[in-house]
Amino acid sequence: MTNVLNKAINEKPVTTGMLLALMAATAYGSSQFLAKQIVTEIAPPSVVATVGLFSGFVVLMGLSIGNLPKDRKAPKKAVVFLILSGIASSAGVTFLYTALELAPVVIVAPVSSVTPLISLSLAHIFLPKMESITAKTWVGAILVVAGVSLITIGSHI
Amino acid sequence: MTQAIIFALLAALGWGTSAIFVRLGLQNLTATPGTAISLAVGTILIGIVAVTAHGPTAFNLNPNEFAWIVLLGVLNYVLGRYLNFNSVNLAGISRSAPLLASAPLVAVAMGILIGGETINSFILLGTLSIFGGVILVATGGGRG
DSSP states (O other): OHHHHHHHHHHOHHHHHHHHHHHHHHHHHHHHHHHHHHHHHTSOHHHHHHHHHHHHHHHHHHHHGGGHHHHTTSOHHHHHHHHHHHHHHHHHHHHHHHHHHHSOHHHHHHHHTTHHHHHHHHHHHHOTTTOBOOHHHHHHHHHHHHHHHHHHHHHTO | OHHHHHHHHHHHHHHHHHHHHHHHHTTSSOHHHHHHHHHHHHHHHHHHHHHHHHOGGGGOOOHHHHHHHHHHHIIIIIIIHHHHHHHHHHHOHHHHHHHHTTHHHHHHHHHHHTTOOOOOHHHHHHHHHHHHHHHHHHHHOBOO
16 A cells, blocks of 8 residues: 555656545545534534544654654744644634534535635734735635625525 | 534634644644644643533543544544645645645535535535635735
């Protein structure tokens, strides 16, 4: 399996990368559908978020254990930023599961996908040297806002 | 339903804010331990919220229920991210971002085909508009 993947990466890296992107989208999309079933039938959103986050943590710790001595030397500032990231993203996960408990996936999934627009806007405000906003971004932003508005209207019909 | 849309937007705000801190934090640390730190903090924080809101008995899950939630965690935080990072690395952000933006379309398709959910023309148009908008945002953000 690993040999097949390595061969594909070496021979057609762009095609393989695009295939992996589609697989990632499938993983993310199906995880939202699965989350809907779990918060509806098994446990409350915060419990699902806790166990889900912990599972991800255990697997990733297993994968990164070899780098632990090197990573322990990372600046405290970097760790603080990642702690803040953990607070924000776990709040995001809990909000998503709460939304999925209240409404169908067909409404929650598209609305919660506006993240790139929010992160780019925040980056433009707080990290102006790292990100700039192009005309393409503005058109995208208008489409996203229009889409959220249409879904809000459609959810009341 | 409006409440659910507000929660979905708050979710996006949480992840959007998280991305800024990740960008700052990962300048001195690699992605895997960085994600592990982020997930550890999330587990503790949301765990406290869950115990406060529902009591420790809410975690009394049978092995089958527990396995489904573990599958959700691995699918999202490990497999999704692993494939995501590798796709960006191999194909570049301009090619992978539009494909990654199709994740909500997968969720919507599964909701309709497997979950038996229904969709009207407003929700369909809105979904396609967000899909197109996210592709433009993800591929149009220039670096200063």
